[in-house]
Amino acid sequence: MAMNTRLEEMKMRTRTGVHKDARQSNIIDIEAECIREELSMMQCVSRLTRRMCESERVIIQEDENIVFTRTHKHVPISFMTRQSGQQHSERIFHELGPISNICADWGMVLSQGLLQRKTMAEETLSHLENDPDAVEFLSAAIETIDAVLNLVKRYSVKAKQLGRNDIVTMLNHVPENPPRTFHEALQFIRFVHAIVWLSGHYHVGLGRFDQYMWPYLKDDLLEGRIDMKNAEDLLAEFFISLNKDSDLYPGVQQGDNGQTLMIGGITKEGLDGVNELTYMVLRVARDVAMIDPKINLRISKDTDLELLALAAELTRLGLGFPQYSNDDVVIPALNAHGYKLEDARNYTVAACWEFIIPGKGMEVVNIGAVSLPAAVDEGIRKVLSNNGTFEDIISCTADNIQLQVNNLVEHYRKLYLPPAPFYSVLMNGCLETGRDLSKGLDYNNFGIHGACTSNAVDVLAAVKRYVFDEKSVKPDSLIYALDNNFEHMEELRQRLSGNEFKVGNNNDYVDDFLISLLDIFADACEAVEDNGRGGCIRPGTGSAMYYVWLSKGQENMHEPVVGATADGRKAGDYFSANLAPSQGIKVKGPISVLQSFSKIHYSRIYNGGPITIELSDSVFRTEEDIMKVAMLIRTFARLGCQQLQLNTLNVEALKDARKHPEEYSNLIVRVWGWSGYFCELDEEYQDQIIARHIHLV
Amino acid sequence: MNNGIVFDIQEFSVHDGPGIRTTVFLKGCPSRCKWCHNPEGLRGEPEEITGPAGKRIAGKEYTAEELAAILNQQAEILTMNKGGVTFSGGEPLFQALFVSEVIDRLQGLHVLLDTHGYAEQKEFSLLAEKSDLIYFDLKLIASEAHQRWTGVDNKPILQNLKILSTQNKPPYVIRIPLVPGVTDTMQNMHDIADIIQKLKRGPERIELLPYNTAAGSKYSSCGLVFKPDFIESKDINIKLSIFNDCGIPVLVK
Numbered sequence: 034m035a036m037n038t039r040l041e042e043m044k045m046r047t048r049t050g051v052h053k054d055a056r057q058s059n060i061i062d063i064e065a066e067c068i069r070e071e072l073s074m075m076q077c078v079s080r081l082t083r084r085m086c087e088s089e090r091v092i093i094q095e096d097e098n099i100v101f102t103r104t105h106k107h108v109p110i111s112f113m114t115r116q117s118g119q120q121h122s123e124r125i126f127h128e129l130g131p132i133s134n135i136c137a138d139w140g141m142v143l144s145q146g147l148l149q150r151k152t153m154a155e156e157t158l159s160h161l162e163n164d165p166d167a168v169e170f171l172s173a174a175i176e177t178i179d180a181v182l183n184l185v186k187r188y189s190v191k192a193k194q195l196g197r198n199d200i201v202t203m204l205n206h207v208p209e210n211p212p213r214t215f216h217e218a219l220q221f222i223r224f225v226h227a228i229v230w231l232s233g234h235y236h237v238g239l240g241r242f243d244q245y246m247w248p249y250l251k252d253d254l255l256e257g258r259i260d261m262k263n264a265e266d267l268l269a270e271f272f273i274s275l276n277k278d279s280d281l282y283p284g285v286q287q288g289d290n291g292q293t294l295m296i297g298g299i300t301k302e303g304l305d306g307v308n309e310l311t312y313m314v315l316r317v318a319r320d321v322a323m324i325d326p327k328i329n330l331r332i333s334k335d336t337d338l339e340l341l342a343l344a345a346e347l348t349r350l351g352l353g354f355p356q357y358s359n360d361d362v363v364i365p366a367l368n369a370h371g372y373k374l375e376d377a378r379n380y381t382v383a384a385c386w387e388f389i390i391p392g393k394g395m396e397v398v399n400i401g402a403v404s405l406p407a408a409v410d411e412g413i414r415k416v417l418s419n420n421g422t423f424e425d426i427i428s429c430t431a432d433n434i435q436l437q438v439n440n441l442v443e444h445y446r447k448l449y450l451p452p453a454p455f456y457s458v459l460m461n462g463c464l465e466t467g468r469d470l471s472k473g474l475d476y477n478n479f480g481i482h483g484a485c486t487s488n489a490v491d492v493l494a495a496v497k498r499y500v501f502d503e504k505s506v507k508p509d510s511l512i513y514a515l516d517n518n519f520e521h522m523e524e525l526r527q528r529l530s531g532n533e534f535k536v537g538n539n540n541d542y543v544d545d546f547l548i549s550l551l552d553i554f555a556d557a558c559e560a561v562e563d564n565g566r567g568g569c570i571r572p573g574t575g576s577a578m579y580y581v582w583l584s585k586g587q588e589n590m591h592e593p594v595v596g597a598t599a600d601g602r603k604a605g606d607y608f609s610a611n612l613a614p615s616q617g618i619k620v621k622g623p624i625s626v627l628q629s630f631s632k633i634h635y636s637r638i639y640n641g642g643p644i645t646i647e648l649s650d651s652v653f654r655t656e657e658d659i660m661k662v663a664m665l666i667r668t669f670a671r672l673g674c675q676q677l678q679l680n681t682l683n684v685e686a687l688k689d690a691r692k693h694p695e696e697y698s699n700l701i702v703r704v705w706g707w708s709g710y711f712c713e714l715d716e717e718y719q720d721q722i723i724a725r726h727i728h729l730v
Numbered sequence: 731m732n733n734g735i736v737f738d739i740q741e742f743s744v745h746d747g748p749g750i751r752t753t754v755f756l757k758g759c760p761s762r763c764k765w766c767h768n769p770e771g772l773r774g775e776p777e778e779i780t781g782p783a784g785k786r787i788a789g790k791e792y793t794a795e796e797l798a799a800i801l802n803q804q805a806e807i808l809t810m811n812k813g814g815v816t817f818s819g820g821e822p823l824f825q826a827l828f829v830s831e832v833i834d835r836l837q838g839l840h841v842l843l844d845t846h847g848y849a850e851q852k853e854f855s856l857l858a859e860k861s862d863l864i865y866f867d868l869k870l871i872a873s874e875a876h877q878r879w880t881g882v883d884n885k886p887i888l889q890n891l892k893i894l895s896t897q898n899k900p901p902y903v904i905r906i907p908l909v910p911g912v913t914d915t916m917q918n919m920h921d922i923a924d925i926i927q928k929l930k931r932g933p934e935r936i937e938l939l940p941y942n943t944a945a946g947s948k949y950s951s952c953g954l955v956f957k958p959d960f961i962e963s964k965d966i967n968i969k970l971s972i973f974n975d976c977g978i979p980v981l982v983k
Contacts, residue, residue, distance in 0.1 A: 539803060622741025624752070624804050652744050661744045664811040668750070671810065695784075713781035714947040 035265040035320040039096050040273065044321065046094075047276050055092050056104050061085070064112040075452040075469065077112060079173035082232040082455045083180040089231070091191040093200065099220050099270050100188055100200060101227050103278040110233040113451050124449030127397050129283060131451060132471060134236040134291065134383045134399065137459035138392025140245030142225060143218055146210040147458070151178045154464045167467030173454035174464060181228050181455075182209055215264060218249040219271045225459070227278065232455050235283050236291030236384035239326055240391040243296040243310040250310055261313070268317045275325040290325070291384025297340070298331025298360050301375040307336075312343060315355070319347045328355040329382050331363075334671045341663035348662065349653050351681035356386065356643060357666055358676045363388055366639035366675075370569065372476065386575050386611075386641035386676055387480050392461040395470050396568065397448070398480035398640060401441045402579045403554060405489035406608060407593040408433040413496050414515075417508035423501045426493070427549070434483075435557040437592070438570065441481055444591065446565040478568035480640040483554045484579035484592075485608035486547065487615045490536045491600035493546040495529045511599060518597045518604045530601025530617075537614030538621050539628035548632050555637035573640025574633070580608040580616075607696070611678070613645040619698040619710075623648070623665060631672035643676040644669070647700060649711070650681045687711065687723045734797065734828035737770050737788045737820065741804070745983075747842040747863065749813025752804060754797065756829065757789045759821040760848055762881035763869070764959050765909050767945040769952045771820035779951040788952070794828060798835030805837040814840025814862070823849035826857055833860045847887040854890040864902040866891060866933070869913055871921035879912055888925070895929035904933045905983075909941045910964035919972045926976045935979040940966045 036044070046052065061084050067077040085105055092102040113130045127133075142150065154171045161167040185204050192200035203217055208225050212218035222239070229237045253259040275292055282290035296314050300306040318328050330344050344355050360378075367377035367388060380388045387398035412430035416422070421429075450471040457463035457470040499506040506525065519526040536543050551574070558570040579592070584607055586594045596604040600615060609615045612630045620626060623646050630644045653659045662679075669677045682690070682700055690697035694712035711719065735757040740746075743753040758774030759766075766772065770779055776789030792800075801815050808814050815836065822829050823845050833841055843857055846867035858864060868891070869884075870876040876884035894902060906922060908914040926932060943963060946956030973980045 621739065622752070624741040624750070624807055628803070628807075652742075658744050661742070661750055661811075664750050665742060668807055668811060672807075694781075710781075713779075713951060714944070715950055 035269045035317045037266070040266065040269050040321075043096065043270065044273050044323065047273055047323075050280075052092065052094070052102050052277055055090055055102065056106050057088070057090065058106050060107045060109050061088060061105075063109050067112060073169060074113070075169050075173050075454065078232075078452050079176045079454045081109070081112075082177040082228070085231045086180040086184040086228065089184055091187050093188065093191055093195055093197065095195075097270070098199075098216070098267065099223050099274055100192070100204075101223050101274070103227060103231060103281065105231065106281060108231060108233040113233075123447055125444065125447045127400070127445075127448060127450070129235065131233040131235065132395075132453040132456055133234055134387075134389075135394055135396065135456070135470075136238050136240045136381050136383070136389055136391040137229070137456065138461055139222060139240050139242075139459070141392060141461065142208075142459050143221060143245060143249075144211055146208060147178050147182060147225075148209045149211075150458050150464060151175055154178070154458075157464060157467050161467045164467060170452070170454060170457070170469045171464065171467055173452070174458050177232070177455035178458060181224065184228075185209070185224060212249055214258060215246065215250040215253045216259075216267055218246055219267055223271060223274055229456060229459070230278065230282060232453075234453065234456055238291060238293040238381065238383065239295075240381045241295045241298070241306075241379065243308060243314055244300065244306055247308045247310045251308075261309075265313060265317055268313060269321050272317060272321045272326060273323065276323045279325050292325045292327060293329055293382050293384060294326035295329045295331065295381040297336070298380075299333070299364075299378055301379050303378060307340060312340065315340075315343045315347055318354075319343075319350065322350055322352070324352060330355040330357050331360050332357055332666065332670050333360045334667070336667065336670065338660065338663045338667065341666045342656075342659050345653060345659045345662035345666065348648075348679050349650055349659070349681055351650055351686070353678065353680050356382070356676065356678050357669065358382065358386075358388070358641070359670045359674060361670065362635045362673055362675045363639070366636050369636060370571070370639060376475070382641065385577065386643055387571075387573060388639065388641050390476055392459070393475040394477075395450070395474040395566075396476055396478045396480065397445070398478075398571070398573075399575075399577070400445045400479045400481060402482045402484035402576070402583070402592055403434055403437040403441070403557075404485065404579070404583045404592045404595065405434070405483050405550060405554070406485050406492065406583065406595045406598055408437065409489045409492045409550070410515075410595050410598060413492070413599055414512060417496075417500070417512055420508070423497055426496065427553075430493075430550070431553045431557070434554055435560065438481060438554075438557040438561065441591065442479070442561050442564060442570060445479060448565070473566060476568065477564070477566040478571050479564045479566075480571040480573055481558060482573045482575045482577070482579070482640065482642055483551060483638075484576045485583055485610075486551065486574055486612060487536045487609035487618075488598055488600055488602060490543065490547045490550055491534075491615050491618075492598050493550065494534050494536075494543040495600050497546075498534055498542075499529065515597045515599060519601070526601045526603070528601075529599060532619045535600070535614060535618045535620065537618065537626045537629050539625040544629050544632050547629065548634060551633055551638050555634070559637075571640040572638050574612050574638060574642030575640070576608070576610045576642070580610040584608050611643050611645045617695045617698055624668070627669055627672050627674055631674045633675075635673070635675040638675075641676055643678040644674055645678045645680065647680045647682055647697075649687075649700060653681075687719070691716065691719050691723075732825070732828040732831060733791050733793055734825045734832070735774060735776060735789050735791055736797065737790075739800065743816065746816040746818060746844065747813070747865070749840070750808055750811035751813040751816050751842070752801060752808060753816040753818050753844075754801070754832075756817060756819040756822045756825050758824040759819055760824060760882055761821065761846065764879050764957070765907065765912075765941060765945050767948070768820065769949050769954050769956075774824070777952065779948075779953075781948075781951045794831035794835060797832050801832075801839065802835075802837045805839050808839060814842065816842040816844055817857075818844035821846060821848065823847070823853055823857060826853035830856050830860060833857075847890040848882055849886065849890065851886070851890060851893060855893065858894055858897070858900065861900050863900055864894065865905050866894065866902050867905050867907065868922055868925075869907060870918055871925060872918070875912075875918075879909075891925070892929070895931045898931065901934045903935055903937055905937045905939060907939045907941060908966050908968065909960060910962070910966050911960050914967040916967070916969070916972075919967075919969060923972050923976055926973070926978065932976065932978050935981060936973055936976070938968060938970075938980065938982045940968065940982065
């Protein structure tokens with residue numbers, strides 16, 4: 034176990050939030066200052082970083098070996114909207130405004146240190162002194178570097194007062210200079226990463242952690258400066274520290290903060306990148322058992338079962354990670370769409386699942402969703418009321434998908450990306466060329482998710498089968514049923530919603546629609562030649578909150594809301610999330626689910642969006658069980674699937690399953706020497722299983 | 731040509747044998763064990779069951795071709811993961827000819843037969859020959875007690891076990907449900923150990939399956955009443971040492 038008393042106490046303190054007592058609720062009036070001094074947007078943004086750093090309180094807890102605790106509750110970013118409103122009246126923001134959901138080149142920053150980054154900025158400045166934009170940007174970047182270093186200096190002074198000479202030594206060296214040890218590297222990242230958040234950016238991921246950190250750990254181990262136990266101890270503290278401020282991070286729900294961390298996979302050169310740190314990250318994440326960082330694991334058809342078994346142990350905790358992505362599928366797809374091979378091999382994930390390149394991407398991977406249920410719904414309504422053919426439905430659906438894609442892209446042509454001088458320090462080429470990252474990096478694509486795929490596919494399969502093949506449902510009675518939410522037509526609804534002809538059963542009749550619908554979506558994205566920033570549109574299969582929003586509606590949502598659907602789903606019922614069978618559909622099982630979703634042409638659907646499978650934690654109790662889960666994960670890779678989220682149902686979820694059995698029809702729990710469907714057990718026994726699960730925790 | 735009735739096909743059934751397996755639950759069982767946890771597997775015909783999630787029909791008719799085709803769809807995956815197909819129930823021997831025809835059509839899949847051995851010798855041998863591994867349930871050795879708690883005579887069961895032990899394959903595992911006050915008595919355990927010791931070819935291992943009070947959880951769904959006639963909550967007597975003389979590994983599952 035990586036945890037000891039010190040770490041357990043630290044974790045407990047973080048959970049109870051003792052450190053929040055030191056938080057400041059005052060909001061810095063950056064706006065007044067910017068107006069008074071007539072600062073440009075670039076200057077406003079660097080001023081924000083500076084003021085935030087200057088006014089941070091210095092907090093060092095007695096037992097900490099890695100320091101920094103954020104005390105500012107709020108980052109005043111509203112000035113961006115107002116300032117930009119004056120300067121760019123036609124432009125729109127993405128989400129909250131500040132640059133988000135990209136990944137820094139942490140390895141580069143570590144290897145150079147902030148001082149060398151500053152020297153680079155100064156050098157470029159001396160070449161480009163006649164370029165006012167470059168001068169402004171580089172000066173702003175330097176201002177932010179100085180601000181960070183000054184904050185670090187204040188931490189160092191405080192550490193000295195507290196007699197923590199170990200911390201003083203460390204802070205006198207990093208993040209100004211490249212780290213000399215694994216410990217210094219962790220401290221370096223802690224500061225710089227936290228200040229990216231503090232600058233108003235969000236969904237700040239940690240990229241390929243085991244790749245850029247391993248050289249420091251390896252050297253320490255070789256030189257005998259550290260042993261594995263102490264390294265785990267430091268890593269555990271680092272992971273706990275990532276949970277300190279996460280309640281302040283913006284997200285749809287608490288915990289939805291996009292603090293991802295990628296491990297595993299091949300190197301830029303195409304070699305196996307798995308190292309001892311890969312394993313250590315999984316062990317420590319398992320033992321720390323907190324929601325951050327969110328571990329992602331890159332695998333391939335040849336990944337060791339031992340590594341997958343360790344990952345399965347982490348899955349077992351029910352935290353919803355690691356999430357798995359398949360190098361065999363992701364890398365060729367990125368490479369086929371304009372990503373250099375060495376960059377494609379270096380992919381990580383954005384906040385949720387989108388594949389991005391650290392240090393080289395200024396991509397907006399989630400400009401919105403295409404509602405696939407809305408597209409097929411429009412198709413069948415238009416065509417069935419005019420006695421059209423099934424082919425007409427497909428072509429009408431395709432038109433609607435193209436329209437939805439075009440609308441999103443047109444809207445985002447007005448996208449305004451505010452400058453990000455500090456984030457630019459951490460990227461490739463910005464300081465070298467004097468260009469802020471908001472002006473674009475190597476990759477400038479947009480991503481659109483095709484949301485709620487399974488319901489849309491099930492609708493097509495049901496209409497084809499019952500209206501066209503069997504002719505057992507009349508077109509007008511189907512439309513009438515949809516318009517009236519199946520009121521008094523329960524028999525029809527049940528026929529349409531039958532489990533058999535649904536995606537997730539490895540049934541080609543249905544799965545052919547899965548392939549063709551997503552191909553149509555890919556066609557629509559490929560038809561957009563330029564997204565307005567010199568990039569393309571990447572189609573994906575994530576749903577995020579759309580499985581709720583597209584059904585219930587949401588303020589300011591561009592995507593259309595859909596009522597009852599021809600797969601027997603009633604108005605207001607949730608759609609399917611990501612790549613999972615439709616809600617309430619009992620499919621054959623996880624193998625068939627993988628087989629169904631393996632058929633998608635992932636070479637064209639490459640923005641990401643995981644197959645989502647739920648398992649009860651009772652199916653991995655023994656080492657042998659864990660190994661079987663590892664085999665299931667390897668099967669995912671061997672079948673050529675792209676991304677997998679394996680959820681373990683824990684006590685809370687089991688309780689929820691009792692309240693909403695219709696949403697958990699596939700949930701299997703182990704009862705005795707056997708497994709059963711949780712929702713088919715009597716309540717008292719469900720209680721008992723829940724009680725037993727509590728016992729396990 | 732025999733059609734079969736199946737009440738469930740469960741994928742990734744991690745507790746039904748080695749590797750990744752798909753388990754076919756065959757409907758219909760000659761026995762009526764008081765502790766049976768799969769009441770929907772008892773009757774031979776399809777029936778409607780009502781759970782909290784709504785009504786559904788338990789039991790679907792398949793031809794051997796249909797069922798084999800479903801299983802073969804996953805053959806590569808199951809084999810790649812050192813698994814295969816498990817036939818369970820109900821009691822697979824209850825539909826022995828059907829199961830045999832299904833096995834004949836499988837594409838090299840590892841077959842595990844999960845049985846309590848109550849069938850005519852001919853039927854038992856038919857499936858035993860075609861299986862790669864057998865999970866053989868032993869419950870009670872005293873014949874009156876067996877009759878009382880399971881509703882059937884145990885002579886054919888013991889006879890089939892003896893026959894299995896005289897063949898040189900397939901390997902088998904003896905599984906003993908530990909039902910408090912019924913099968914877990916010292917007497918019964920000693921009787922079982924005696925029988926195992928006398929077998930010509932012993933099992934790979936012995937598995938003890940402690941009774942879990944959730945056994946009755948599906949009865950009301952099937953319109954049945956669970957009447958265990960024993961004290962469910964009683965402590966279970968687990969004495970591994972009884973099997974010491976058998977020289978066979980014993981596991982508690």
